[in-house]
Amino acid sequence: MLTVSNVDLYYGAAQALRGVSMQARKGEITCVLGRNGVGKTSLMRAIVGQQPVRAGSISFQGRDMKGDAPYRRARAGIGFVPQGREIFPLLTVKENLQTGFAPLRRAEKSIPPHVFELFPVLKSMLARRGGDLSGGQQQQLAIGRALVMRPGLLVLDEPTEGIQPSIIKDIGRAIRYLKEEAGLAILLVEQYLDFCRELADRVYVMDRGRIVFEGVGADLDDPDVRRHLTV
Numbered sequence: 001m002l003t004v005s006n007v008d009l010y011y012g013a014a015q016a017l018r019g020v021s022m023q024a025r026k027g028e029i030t031c032v033l034g035r036n037g038v039g040k041t042s043l044m045r046a047i048v049g050q051q052p053v054r055a056g057s058i059s060f061q062g063r064d065m066k067g068d069a070p071y072r073r074a075r076a077g078i079g080f081v082p083q084g085r086e087i088f089p090l091l092t093v094k095e096n097l098q099t100g101f102a103p104l105r106r107a108e109k110s111i112p113p114h115v116f117e118l119f120p121v122l123k124s125m126l127a128r129r130g131g132d133l134s135g136g137q138q139q140q141l142a143i144g145r146a147l148v149m150r151p152g153l154l155v156l157d158e159p160t161e162g163i164q165p166s167i168i169k170d171i172g173r174a175i176r177y178l179k180e181e182a183g184l185a186i187l188l189v190e191q192y193l194d195f196c197r198e199l200a201d202r203v204y205v206m207d208r209g210r211i212v213f214e215g216v217g218a219d220l221d222d223p224d225v226r227r228h229l230t231v
C-alpha cells in the first residue's frame with residue numbers, strides 16, 4: 001500500500017501541493033482528478049521521486065520512501081507511466097521495453113508474457129522504432145515498459161490523453177486485469193471522467209494543491225464533486 005501524508009511541494013516560492021494525504025491499495029484502482037494545473041502531476045512526481053517534497057511523508061509497503069531516488073522506488077515496486085509517455089523514439093519497441101530491466105536482478109531480466117497478452121500490437125512491432133508508433137501504441141508501450149519492472153504499484157498520469165477510443169478501451173481492460181488478476185495497486189490521474197467512473201474503486205479530487213474530496217467512483221456524479229472538475 002502507498003500512503004502519502006501531509007505532503008507539501010514547492011517550485012521555488014510557488015507551492016504546488018498543500019498538505020496532501022492519500023492512499024492507494026493493492027487490488028484497487030485509485031483515481032486522482034482535477035482541473036488543469038491543480039497539482040496532479042506534481043503529486044505523481046513526488047510519489048515516484050522525480051520531485052522532492054518539502055514536508056510530509058511518502059511510504060510504500062510500510063517503508064519510508066521520501067528521501068529515496070527514483071530508481072530505488074522503482075526497485076521497491078513503484079512503476080510509472082508518465083504524462084506524454086516519454087518513450088525513446090530512436091530505440092526499437094523491444095529496446096524500449098528492455099529499459100525497464102534497469103532496476104531488476106539478472107535472473108529477472110525478461111519481458112513478462114502478460115505484456116504481450118495485454119498489448120499484442122507490441123509483439124508484432126518489436127523491431128519498429130518507438131517514434132514510428134501511433135500515440136496509442138506508444139501509450140501501450142509506456143505501460144508495457146513499466147510492467148517489465150514487475151511493479152506492485154502502477155502510477156499512470158493521464159493514459160488516455162490524445163488517444164483514440166478503441167485504444168482507450170484496451171488500456172481500460174488492461175488496467176482492470178492488472179488490478180484483478182495481477183493484484184496491483186493502480187494509481188491513475190485522469191481528466192476523462194467516464195474512464196474514471198468505470199474503473200475507480202476510490203477517487204480523490206484536487207483543487208489548488210489540495211485534496212478537496214475523497215470518495216468512490218459513483219460519487220463523480222455528485223454536483224458538488226462536478227463543481228471541482230468543470231472549468
Ligand SMILES: Nc1ncnc2c1ncn2[C@@H]1O[C@H](COP(=O)(O)OP(=O)(O)OP(=O)(O)O)[C@@H](O)[C@H]1O
Nearest residue numbers: 011014016034035036037038039040041042043083
Ligand atoms: N517544473 C515546474 N516549475 C514551476 N512550476 C511548475 C512546474 N511544474 C508544475 N508547476 C506548477 O505547479 C502547479 C501544478 O502543476 P501540475 O502539473 O502538477 O498540475 P496538473 O494538475 O497535473 O495539471 P495538468 O492537468 O495540466 O497536467 C501549476 O501551477 C504549474 O504551473
